[in-house]
Amino acid sequence: MALALARQAVAGPSVLRAAFTLPAVALPSLRLPSLNDILEWGITLAVPKSKISHSRKSMRSAHKGIKNKTNLNHCPACGSVKLSHNLCANCFSQISRRWKKEARAPVGEPRE
Numbered sequence: 875m876a877l878a879l880a881r882q883a884v885a886g887p888s889v890l891r892a893a894f895t896l897p898a899v900a901l902p903s904l905r906l907p908s909l910n911d912i913l914e915w916g917i918t919l920a921v922p923k924s925k926i927s928h929s930r931k932s933m934r935s936a937h938k939g940i941k942n943k944t945n946l947n948h949c950p951a952c953g954s955v956k957l958s959h960n961l962c963a964n965c966f967s968q969i970s971r972r973w974k975k976e977a978r979a980p981v982g983e984p985r986e
């Protein structure tokens with residue numbers, strides 16, 4: 875197939891155009907059915923039988939509470955507690971404060 879296409883590419887653009895024209899085949903429709911169509915078919919959609927009360931909902935999600943963090947360690951720079959594999963919030967706020975201070979300083983003024 876690739877060899878035949880390469881030969882056609884060498885032959886010229888008119889041959890190429892003939893090679894890439896699609897045959898006249900009726901493609902299946904890709905249109906999604908509308909809600910009206912679905913209702914006309916008589917299909918019953920899945921619907922909850924009754925309302926779930928707040929109490930039952932909260933009972934279902936009772937075991938999804940907040941878990942204890944076990945991935946904590948100390949920042950090597952400042953020593954405060956931080957999440958492992960994350961930036962230290964204390965160091966980050968210090969650095970961002972310093973950058974903002976430097977950005978606000980006038981151009982001619984010497985920087986620290």
Ligand SMILES: [Zn+2]
Binds near residue numbers: 949962963965
């Ligand atoms: Zn730190």
